[in-house]
Structures are given as structure tokens and as C-alpha cells.
Amino acid sequence: MKKTVGLLFLVLLTAGMTCADLLDGMGSIVTWTDYETQSGDMPGYIWGNSDAQRADKIGLRVDFAGGLSGTVVYSGVSALWNTSNFTGLNYDSATGFFTTASGLHFLYNVAKGGTLPMAWSGFSMPFSGNFDLDYSEAYGSNFRASTSGWTSATFTTYSSTAAIPEPATALILGLGGALIALYRRFFGRV
Numbered sequence: 001m002k003k004t005v006g007l008l009f010l011v012l013l014t015a016g017m018t019c020a021d022l023l024d025g026m027g028s029i030v031t032w033t034d035y036e037t038q039s040g041d042m043p044g045y046i047w048g049n050s051d052a053q054r055a056d057k058i059g060l061r062v063d064f065a066g067g068l069s070g071t072v073v074y075s076g077v078s079a080l081w082n083t084s085n086f087t088g089l090n091y092d093s094a095t096g097f098f099t100t101a102s103g104l105h106f107l108y109n110v111a112k113g114g115t116l117p118m119a120w121s122g123f124s125m126p127f128s129g130n131f132d133l134d135y136s137e138a139y140g141s142n143f144r145a146s147t148s149g150w151t152s153a154t155f156t157t158y159s160s161t162a163a164i165p166e167p168a169t170a171l172i173l174g175l176g177g178a179l180i181a182l183y184r185r186f187f188g189r190v
Contacts, residue, residue: 023059024073024093027162033154034142042135042142042155044112050159051081051109058107059158060098060118062143065151068126070096073158080107088121097125106132 021028029048034041050058056078063069072094080086088103106119112135119132127150131143139145143153 022164023061023071023156023158024057026057026059026073026158026160027164029157029159029162031154031156033152034140035152036140036145036148036150039137039140040112042112042117042133044114045109046117046133046155046157047109047159048157048162050161053161054078054081055159055161057092057160061156061158062097062153064127064153068097070094070098072098072101074104077107082108082110084108084115084119100125101131 029050030043030046032041032043032046047055047058057073057075058077059071059073061069061071073092074089075092076089080089084106086105086107088105090103091098091101094101101120101123103121103123104118105121106116108115108117110117114135116135117133119134123131125131127145127147128138128141128143129146133155134142134144136142136144139148139150141150141153
């Protein structure tokens with residue numbers, strides 16, 4: 001019984017500490033799924049009001065149905081909002097397929113159907129020879145797919161001006177306190 005409760009404690013504590021609504025201290029803004037078999041999936045204004053608030057830090061997470069994923073974070077963008085062809089900005093941090101991203105040079109927050117929300121110079125990945133967020137469709141994608149078979153991809157944008165979700169913080173703290181009390185009851189002091 002004690003081993004089971006101890007294992008449950010560790011699993012729940014670890015699960016409670018991972019929050020998909022956060023990336024590098026930023027709250028999430030918009031999440032959408034781009035499906036290969038349909039069009040028009042990317043919403044307008046994917047950055048919320050980050051451009052009006054002059055957010056200086058942004059991030060993007062992409063998870064493909066087949067398991068390919070990545071995140072990317074940029075700082076120093078406050079003066080770059082709604083501009084294009086600026087000197088390529090290198091990322092602060094990147095994971096997965098974004099580690100090959102080079103030179104962010106477009107950053108727009110526009111209505112659906114507008115210009116490119118994000119564009120990189122020379123960024124290729126397994127499903128695209130020129131990965132950019134684009135309202136135009138290519139192989140059903142809004143990321144300029146150059147091949148089929150990617151099925152779907154979930155995108156989430158993040159910004160330094162996005163609120164950190166309070167319910168998630170309260171839930172994590174409350175769950176943590178309950179688990180510590182449970183652990184003390186079965187195992188003694190923490």
C-alpha cells in the first residue's frame with residue numbers, strides 16, 4: 001500500500017507540474033489543429049493582442065499526429081510586430097524540428113486570410129521545404145507542406161503578454177498540498 005501511494009504521489013506531482021498552457025514562462029494565446037484533409041484551419045489573429053501590447057517575447061509549439069514536434073522561442077520582437085523582411089532573428093531556444101529554423105523575418109498578427117503570420121529564411125523540415133505559417137493552402141496545410149501524409153498538426157502560440165492561467169496554478173498548488181498531506185500520512189515527514 002505504501003509503495004502504491006508513494007508511486008501515485010510522484011506520478012501526480014510530475015503530471016501536475018507540466019502545463020501545456022505554458023512555454024518558457026509565457027502563457028498560451030491560441031491553439032488550433034491544421035488538418036491535411038480540410039482547408040481554412042488557421043484562425044485569424046493567432047497572436048491575440050500581443051502586437052498592440054508590444055510583446056517582446058513569443059513562442060510556438062507544433063505537434064504532428066505522427067509524433068514529430070517542436071517548440072521555438074524568440075525575444076526582442078517588440079519593434080518587429082507587423083513587419084516583414086527584417087534581419088533574420090535567431091531563436092532563444094528551440095526543440096525538435098525547430099532546431100533547424102533559421103532567421104525569423106516575418107511577424108504579423110492579421111485577420112484570417114491576411115499575410116504570413118510567421119516566416120523564416122531557409123527553414124525546411126520533414127513535411128515542408130519552406131516552413132512558414134501561411135493562410136494559403138499547400139497539401140491542405142497552413143505551413144507550406146511540400147508532401148502529403150502529415151495527417152494533422154496542432155499549433156499553439158505563446159506570448160510574454162499572455163496571462164498565465166490562474167486555475168492551472170491553483171490546481172497545481174492545491175494538488176501539491178493534498179499530495180504532501182497524503183504522503184505525510186503514509187510515510188511520515190517530508
